[in-house]
């Protein structure tokens with residue numbers, strides 16, 4: 273039986289690579305649903321090629337044009353956020369790939385889990401915002417969450433066959449981003465174009481900025497806590513500029529397992545879609561001789577304060593990780609619009625974490641309200657800053 277796949281965010285970096293994996297393995301997978309936010313040109317192209325049963329465009333304004341472009345195709349067309357939450361529940365879906373960016377992934381992922389759909393999770397923000405609810409609902413509905421994020425896929429791969437063994441610690445590797453070697457003074461002057469040049473990975477704009485600011489690694493620490501049920505002190509970050517070792521697990525006898533390979537997201541995507549069986553692939557193979565030096569160093573949390581902020585949010589819990597995420601989404605958009613400097617981002621995130629109402633035991637509605645409150649506050653902090 274082929275697995276029927278819904279891809280939320282099929283027009284993005286993870287979405288398009290998921291389609292490449294499906295194209296290479298037509299005997300294993302078929303596309304059931306594709307979705308985008310705005311990019312209907314690519315959505316139309318993907319629809320004609322992969323013949324999904326349904327497509328959704330989140331932005332209502334693009335609906336008419338999408339219907340017109342697909343009028344000769346046998347596909348059902350929907351628009352809006354609510355449609356995303358509904359289509360993931362359909363009986364014809366086996367696995368939902370969450371490849372949307374940011375907070376927008378939360379409710380569709382939750383609805384998919386409540387409907388018993390397995391999740392290939394790329395959208396780490398879902399776990400940052402509401403990891404407790406997501407993991408609890410997954411257990412309740414007997415849903416598996418397969419990590420797509422390269423580091424978490426690495427940990428997941430290292431854990432295969434180790435269910436009897438406790439994890440002592442995990443090490444999440446970080447590339448260090450394009451600004452790893454800059455001084456604090458140099459960091460003051462970096463531009464959007466500089467920040468968008470990731471040394472090893474080609475990704476969407478938002479995660480690329482998060483990698484440069486190391487918020488991505490902070491999010492991944494929180495993501496790891498929920499995926500692998502770890503305490504903060506069991507999660508370490510180690511900078512590894514070559515991005516070849518994707519992460520490591522240390523067991524209680526001191527033994528370490530690492531997962532390695534060239535930086536290519538198709539591998540973790542394919543592993544998540546076909547777990548537990550590995551499929552053959554044409555992906556380029558790693559050659560040790562091309563990498564005579566694999567290096568490791570301590571992250572600099574004085575220079576990259578976001579990482580420390582994320583650990584703080586994880587330690588304090590409650591709605592603080594949700595505040596961290598919402599504030600970060602707002603500052604990243606402002607940085608991409610060149611309204612604030614790169615170094616302003618952690619200041620604004622920290623101020624938001626201090627000022628938004630803290631809720632110790634949030635329920636879903638609290639997360640929704642916290643997200644709104646934080647966006648308003650962080651936006652007003654940005655406005656105040658530009659007036660001064």
Ligand SMILES: NC(=O)C1=CN([C@@H]2O[C@H](COP(=O)(O)OP(=O)(O)OC[C@H]3O[C@@H](n4cnc5c(N)ncnc54)[C@H](OP(=O)(O)O)[C@@H]3O)[C@@H](O)[C@H]2O)C=CC1
Nearest residue numbers: 281283284285286308309310311330372376394395475476
């Ligand atoms: N790219 C990578 O290598 C990795 C990404 N991830 C995670 O995967 C997720 C996706 O990242 P990436 O593929 O890089 O992102 P992209 O920006 O490349 O793609 C995002 C996708 O989500 C859609 N989208 C954006 N906003 C909304 C919204 N409000 N509602 C519905 N759909 C929306 C976009 O549609 P449109 O094209 O129409 O704008 C697009 O299809 C992120 O959470 C990221 O952290 C994790 C590990 C690696």
Ligand SMILES: CC(=O)[C@@H](O)[C@H](O)COP(=O)(O)O
Nearest residue numbers: 421422446447448449483488
């Ligand atoms: C490909 C992937 O998983 C990204 O999350 C990647 O890890 C980003 O690189 P950084 O290590 O620079 O954050």
Ligand SMILES: [Mn+2]
Nearest residue numbers: 421422423492
């Ligand atoms: Mn990652």
